Structures are given as structure tokens and as C-alpha cells.
Amino acid sequence: MAKIGFIGVGNMGGPMALNLLNAGHSVKVFDLSEQAVQVCVDAGGVAVAQASDAAKDVNVVVSMLPKGEHVRGVYLGDDGVLSAANEGTLFIDCSTIDVATAREVSEASVAKGMMMVDAPVSGGVGGAAAGTLTFMVGGGAGAFEAAKPLLEVMGQNIVHTGAAGNGQAAKICNNM
Numbered sequence: 789m790a791k792i793g794f795i796g797v798g799n800m801g802g803p804m805a806l807n808l809l810n811a812g813h814s815v816k817v818f819d820l821s822e823q824a825v826q827v828c829v830d831a832g833g834v835a836v837a838q839a840s841d842a843a844k845d846v847n848v849v850v851s852m853l854p855k856g857e858h859v860r861g862v863y864l865g866d867d868g869v870l871s872a873a874n875e876g877t878l879f880i881d882c883s884t885i886d887v888a889t890a891r892e893v894s895e896a897s898v899a900k901g902m903m904m905v906d907a908p909v910s911g912g913v914g915g916a917a918a919g920t921l922t923f924m925v926g927g928g929a930g931a932f933e934a935a936k937p938l939l940e941v942m943g944q945n946i947v948h949t950g951a952a953g954n955g956q957a958a959k960i961c962n963n964m
Contacts (some may be wrong), residue, residue, distance in 0.1 A: 793836070
């Protein structure tokens with residue numbers, strides 16, 4: 789089972805993290821909402837004090853954040869997850885953000901010896917709870933293959949859309 793850090797366990801991320809916990813994975817959780825964190829802790833997750841703590845000593849970091857600026861800050865900030873994670877960590881960003889930010893963060897992660905996919909979702913809170921989300925995944929083939937088993941725990945339809953940022957582009961088209 790994977791050791792996972794999950795950043796952003798709100799309305800969408802919370803049920804996604806619970807699905808990973810229910811599948812037997814070890815999950816460290818961070819969110820600004822103590823109540824959201826507590827739901828995951830009650831299900832067996834471990835709370836951490838900062839987003840960067842979620843990236844320490846794990847194989848995978850999943851994020852589900854509201855905006856590109858949040859993703860940029862969590863990953864690239866002075867105390868960002870890229871500086872806290874071990875080389876080889878897989879990052880799965882499920883946020884729906886702009887293509888440029890997705891590509892910028894992916895390039896930074898690859899430059900540090902990590903793998904990353906942008907994997908925005910469709911299916912709403914009900915789909916997150918039921919584990920039936922659709923993931924539109926951008927990133928290299930190796931990163932996609934590494935992420936796929938975890939995405940299958942949280943979703944039903946996993947579509948590789950090509951290079952980094954293409955998951956976001958597909959999500960934009962889906963929303964139209």
C-alpha cells in the first residue's frame with residue numbers, strides 16, 4: 789500500500805482521501821479546515837500541521853485546491869511540497885486550474901527528480917464519495933502509469949490526455 793500525503797480535504801478532496809483510506813493506503817492529510825481534517829482522522833488518516841508536512845516521507849502527494857495560485861504556493865513556495873518531498877515522489881494535482889500553472893508546477897517537479905500529473909476531475913461531490921469520478925490526466929506516460937492505480941481507487945474513468953497541462957485543457961473543454 790502507498791504512503792500518501794493529501795492536501796485539500798474539503799468537499800471534493802475529503803471523499804477522495806476517504807476512498808484511499810478505505811482501500812488500505814496510509815494517508816497524511818492537510819487542510820485549512822480543522823473540521824475537514826478531523827473527518828479524515830476519524831477514518832484513520834493522520835493530520836499534519838503544514839502542507840509541506842504532507843509531502844515528507846510519502847510516495848505520493850495528492851492535492852485538490854481551489855485555484856492555480858494556491859497550487860503554485862503549495863508546490864513552489866518557500867516551504868513548498870517540492871522542497872519537502874523525497875526525490876522520486878509522485879505528485880497528482882486534481883485541482884481545476886489554468887494550463888500555464890499546471891505546466892509550470894509539473895516542470896518544476898520534474899526538474900527536482902519527481903513525477904507529476906495534472907488530473908482534474910468531473911463528477912461532483914457525489915462522484916467523489918462514490919469513487920466514480922472521471923480524471924482527465926496530463927503528464928508523461930510513466931507518471932500516468934504510476935498514478936493510474938490510485939486514480940482508479942477514486943474514479944471510474946481515467947483518461948490520459950497527453951503532456952503536462954493537457955488534463956487541464958481537457959477539463960476546460962469538458963466544462964464548455
